[in-house]
Amino acid sequence: MRTGIELREARVRYGPLEALHGVSIAAPSPGLTVLLGRNGSGRTTALRALAGTVPLATGTVTWDGTDVTRLTAHARARRGLCFVPDGQAVFGHLTVAENLGLSGPGDKADIAPALAAYPELRPLLPRPAGTLSGGEQRMLALSRALLASDARVILIDEPTQGMSPAVASRTYDLLIALSTRGPGTCVMTAEQRLPPGLREHAGRTAVVVHELRRGAVVFSGEATELSRPRPSA
Template sequence: MRNGIELRRARVRYGPLEALHGVTLAAPAPGLTILLGRNGSGRTTTLRALAGTAPLTTGAVTWDGTDVTRLPAHARARRGLCFVPDGQAVFGHLTVAENLRLSAPGSGPGGDLSPALDAYPELRPLLPRPAGTLSGGEQRMLAVSRALLTAGARVILVDEPTQGMSPAVASRTYALLAGLSRRDPPTCVMTAEQRLPSGLREHAGRTAVVVHELRRGAVVFSGEAAELSRRTPET
């Protein structure tokens, strides 16, 4: 794949347990890719493998056709990869404003926070509060804002972006993520979810949506979201 990020025959072990069993999948750029699966399916490990925080036992990570398997997580971040994990995604002892400034262009007191506050006006009255005092949904808004503020992000990985959000805010979040995928230069956006977000076609607009479904560390489906929705549920 010329543009985007992918795993090739990737295996990841945690001690004696193998979490990924030769996973091959691709996330194009531009585009929105969704990893589906229940807890324990390998969704989070897949994101961590792409981000460089879960080393591969065997296999490879390629980015825009270049092998980056040996590139550490911090080097991938400098190259334009933004990873928003599902837990500990904000600095609880810092205020909301301080968390946002860590990712804002021109980090510091003069950093421009407007992209995050325009996307999530709910955060504006919370700016002086410690992030650790926010509700789960508010913390997810703050975490996703990292991707909105990170200048030059070319790969954006978000684990369960809408956890704890109201349906209206969740819908807005997927519209925002789809919009990020259409930025210039081409941006790859990948999220991990337990189930396909409702109204995904409406949220994504004209953005192509690719879905990979995982079970027990293996890919059982890869294709467009519309194909998955037409599949007959297993009995």
């Protein structure tokens, strides 16, 4: 198993506040990595640091063993990094069909795979994306990532936010399949808790978990090693 993308001793500051305190996390390629943590834990900041949308105060970002810390977010995208943030992940003034069309060269994007993954989008194709529900917008944003055939690293913040349990389960099936496609796709998501059933996927692909708390890593390992939550009394 080789490392796809990695933060090394990363510190990120927002003004006087430090959001990441020397965080080191590595994501395998191919494989699925989940960043766990409550709001304010630093998981979203870690994704943004990897994507290049927030600068590091200290530390490095490496990709396939190469230091890309100084590369802009646009340069990382051109190299094959796809980032799906937790908000403003679609173009609200464009239709669903137009959003999907942006995933391919010119007007020749084949949107069939996206509609096969999320058939719920088919009747919504002529609608402006900004009029969709939160769950529908997440489906659209993830569909664009599915259509990015040249993506080597895919970072997704809260992929199942607003989705029904059935669609959320299907989404993680899609992400597992995505993490095993081609020569090696590195998929990393950020979640508040480990999605149900993800431990059982460990036999199909590497499922790595990094848990953050208050800007520091408190656990790193396989999903099967993470302690299961205790049932409520």
